[in-house]
Amino acid sequence: MRLSGGPAFCYTLRRIALRGPLYCMLLILAAVGILLGGGAGAFLARDPGSRWTRLGPGAAHAACIVAALGVVLSWRGFLPHAVRLPWPAPFGSLSFALDPLSVWFLLPLLLLTALAASYGAAYMEDGRSHRPEGGRRPGTMWLFFDVLVASMLVVLTARNAVLFLVAWEVMALSSFFLVTWHDDREDAREAGWVYLVASHLGTAFLLAMFALLGARAGSFEFEAFAAASAAGPGGALFLLAVVGFGTKAGFMPFHVWLPEAHPAAPSHVSALMSGVMIKMGIYGLIRTLGFIGAPDGWWGWLLLGIGLLSAVGGAAFALAQHDIKRLLAYSSIENMGLVALGLGLGIMGIVAGAPAVTALAFAAVLVHVLNHALFKGLLFLCAGAVLHATGVLNLNRLGGLLRRMPRTGACTLVGAAAISGLPPLGGFVGEFLLFLAALQATLTPAIAVSGVTVLAGVSLVAGLAAAAFTKVVGIGFLGHPRSPEAEAAREAGGGLLGPMKALAVACVAAGLAWTAPFVFVFARHPEGGAWPLPAGAAIRDLLAPTWTVGLAAALVVLLFGALALLRRRLLRRRDARETVTWDCGYARPETRMQYSGTSYVDPLAGLFQPLLRTRLDFDPPAGFFPRSSRLSTTTPALFRKRLYEPAFGRLRTTLQRFTLLQHGRLQLYVLYIVVVLLLLLVLQARSAP
């Protein structure tokens, strides 16, 4: 019998899937190859406008399709899809595998990469941009973009510590070049420098952790780590993992690089970095938890403390920012704080033997990781569209954009509603699960206090996030324009709008239809075997409320529709007059009299003044006919100014003493070599018989 067309294709796919798991993994590796090739091709393009440059985004698209195919094919049964090839690097092997945890983090990576590549291509090619790229070659950007995506693919599938660390390092370096792509701007160079140092310090901790793990297991394969997970206490390993992976994830106080680096990169890269790259830290932490043995209570408390600090601190700093992209970066810290709270609560559940708490808390982690990728990716793309149209990111110079850029505005509104945790959008589901886990924890006497901590913290953070994002929409997109640039803004082109719309739809869909895939991830997480999670059916019961939430949300939408019909009927035969905003009789209203972003958040940010230390620079009006007056506020990066800069300053003065040895005089360096060689010779001669 001959099959034709679609059925034949499905049949072939099925044959491939049955032939062995190897193919799925090979497809992912092929995607890595495509990315590297396409990136190199784009880099070698001579002329910035040449067709070869399109190889960059084109390769990203092709790689996403190929890798997605691999993911889909691996769906059948989730056997360990492993590939292992020898690699001459010491302790290294090219071992790759796909498991549910990897796939879960691959989903946002593939989706966001494809959309960011489309957006980036349109952004680079559109000559109307308000921020001319200053003769910078897009090819260079595409090379590092593609390498960054390839490295993340490898990070998620690597099953050997050396391979993992190499990919991790490539990820850090390629994103460094993306952050400093605008190297004509001093803030970008500075941000890149901070990022490079922070990344490498973080990697040093990971190096130590993997070295200890390797010494314990006698091998650097992840399989061996997992097999040796019961071999001794893992406290030190856990600390190393929290610092190392936490630096990438942007946990406070290891976050200093994040609010500098993410805004400095081009917007589609910021979306990829905030949406996906920081999640590699979360992935690493979850993966490591499977290696280092049974947790202790203090592990949970440590993560809860870090989570609370990051969530509340991130939200408070986000509130005080004027620059949209910086605000979004701080909000990423807040969201990673929520994830850390979930991880900490889950660990508390393991320690206390409360599987329901663990399941709900880890569910919250996974769901929030995915949702954050969607809405933060969306919001960074929207910020990019605003920058493209106005050249301005300062909220106090924007306003009235919804009238001028209705589609961008609508997408931003969806993203803001999702990140503020409004039902039924994705952000609410993650927070809801976290609340549910915390409530469940309060009912378990041994960990009740941690449950209460999470409850109080998350409810405060939800309010702060809502304030920060009503600021973004309300000040940036509503009201009157506050500057000529905002006045002249025009809607973004289709190339920018397409990816934004796709992500907005995804934000809505993620709130309504998400439980099924994730139940599946949990029930079969391989290292989950070590954790006392409830069985699949019990998990489904625990998560059943989310369906009722969907039902309630559908009711809200229905009622809204009914009210809209009613309102239309009521207003049908009446005039709906348009006039000026009610100004209490004031004769000459002016756009500058509107509340600004700074004044909008002032009461709430004022409560966090001890943390924020916002500085006022105020020239008050003087005399009866004041000529001018001026007010500006700045919120310094507290941890950087108070903690890291003094510490690094001290380190530098200490190390300065060694400049005696390293001074740049070549002759003396040659002398060092000669002296050392002579010493070695003498030692060798003495020890020889």
Next chain:
Amino acid sequence: MRAWTWLHPVVALVLAPLLGGLIARTKAVLAGRIGAPLLQPYRDLARLLRKESVYSRTTTAVFRAAPMAGLAAVSVATLVVPFGGAPALLAFPGDFVLVVGLLAIGRFGTVLAALDTGSSFEGMGASREVQLAALAEPALFLALAAVGLAAQGTSLSGMQAASSVESWLRAGPALPLVAAALLAVVLAENARIPVDDPNTHLELTMIHEVMVLDHSGPDLAFILYGSALKLWVMGALLVNVVLPIRTGSAWTDGAVSLGGMALLAVAIGLIESSMARLRLTRVPQLLVGAATLAALALVLVLR
């Protein structure tokens, strides 16, 4: 026993504006006036629905959609809150998170609609609203968690079913603490004295009223009706906690709860007649105090 499951949404939708009438009448009587009829809020709504709407040229679709979204969301919340000793229609673990989320939809809309007008008065109201909401939310969550812990349940209906006079006697002084915290949250969230003054028309001192200055006609009716429903929903949470009296008869239990709602309205009227609005800088202290009381109640229940 389950009569109130179906009855409560209907009763809430019908009786919610009456709470406002009761509060106004209480204040009038205490001030020595005759006061408006109890049904005045209904007449106001009917009149507003017949009026035309006036829109500012600055505003966008956000301004027009916000009142409808808020009303739709708070109406659905009446399905989640139990009443009269019967479980709610939509009852599930953690359902009060949904109630808070639904109320947050309304707030998000109102705040954006206020900022949409570009008026500095309304910006000021929005700014205060988000500040107070961020502080009220932890107090509400902690108070409800204390109730849940005392009742060993995580859904509002389960809490209501499991809490009784005896369970609160066991928990000791936790009940008054929770009730005080919830009352503070109800007053703050519903724009009542001592947090906000619903009667003043001096924009500088207001929060909620100033945000809806530019709404008119049916839009304003939706907003007023939504606020009445919000007061009903949050009041029902408080009444469920304070009056866990179960007689076994659905009608008696329902009557007890309805009486509780009326008492709450009178109590709000008493509070509004007997004290002045707090200075705005003091309001955060009130709400943080409420959160502290709720946390203390939690500790007492945990003990």
